[in-house]
Amino acid sequence: MDLLSQADRSTTTPPDGTQAESTPADTELARLRAQVALLEAERAALWWETNHDELTGLANRRHLNTVGPGLLGRTGQCAAVVLDLNGFKPINDRYGHAVGDEVLRTVAARLSRCVGDDLAVRLSGDEFAAILTGSPQAGPGPQWSAAVDAIAAAITEPMAIDGSRLTVTASIGVATADGAPTTIAELIRRADLAMYRAKANRYCSYVVWS
Numbered sequence: 001m002d003l004l005s006q007a008d009r010s011t012t013t014p015p016d017g018t019q020a021e022s023t024p025a026d027t028e029l030a031r032l033r034a035q036v037a038l039l040e041a042e043r044a045a046l047w048w049e050t051n052h053d054e055l056t057g058l059a060n061r062r063h064l065n066t067v068g069p070g071l072l073g074r075t076g077q078c079a080a081v082v083l084d085l086n087g088f089k090p091i092n093d094r095y096g097h098a099v100g101d102e103v104l105r106t107v108a109a110r111l112s113r114c115v116g117d118d119l120a121v122r123l124s125g126d127e128f129a130a131i132l133t134g135s136p137q138a139g140p141g142p143q144w145s146a147a148v149d150a151i152a153a154a155i156t157e158p159m160a161i162d163g164s165r166l167t168v169t170a171s172i173g174v175a176t177a178d179g180a181p182t183t184i185a186e187l188i189r190r191a192d193l194a195m196y197r198a199k200a201n202r203y204c205s206y207v208v209w210s
Contacts, residue, residue: 056108068184077134
């Protein structure tokens with residue numbers, strides 16, 4: 001980029017204000033600028049593809065593992081949420097993969113809306129996750145509970161897809177850091193175990209790992 005700046009200074013408008021004719025240096029500078037812009041765009045696209053789920057646009061597990069430690073390092077509460085959809089497979093089998101994909105995109109959008117600035121992740125298939133962070137200035141009590149309730153309610157809302165009214169629910173597991181040393185992988189593992197407990201009890205909206 002320093003070379004481009006030097007080239008800019010060498011091709012400025014003459015002192016008399018007249019427009020200088022294009023020179024080979026100008027042409028080469030324009031070519032270099034276009035090449036740099038293309039490389040930057042390709043790098044940004046590659047980063048996005050590497051760190052996000054292609055179908056839903058949510059962060060993927062790789063991105064979760066990359067940014068997770070930084071989220072755990074923040075002050076305040078931190079909770080991992082893992083959710084698995086109930087009723088998705090029958091929809092996928094009956095209506096086809098195109099409709100199933102739209103269900104997953106709808107769930108992803110609702111999850112992203114509920115977590116706001118926190119991290120929403122598609123782990124695999126119909127399994128999703130979120131990392132919820134809290135403010136150190138907040139009062140006592142779980143700061144994540146309202147967000148988890150909102151996620152459960154949002155996912156249960158019916159979806160109008162391809163002329164059909166479809167509904168899925170979610171089994172949700174929650175694991176909190178509680179200030180004790182841990183890792184994102186361990187927190188997700190605990191939330192995953194809690195999620196299976198919730199799935200075993202169809203009347204639970206979510207289960208907290210303990």
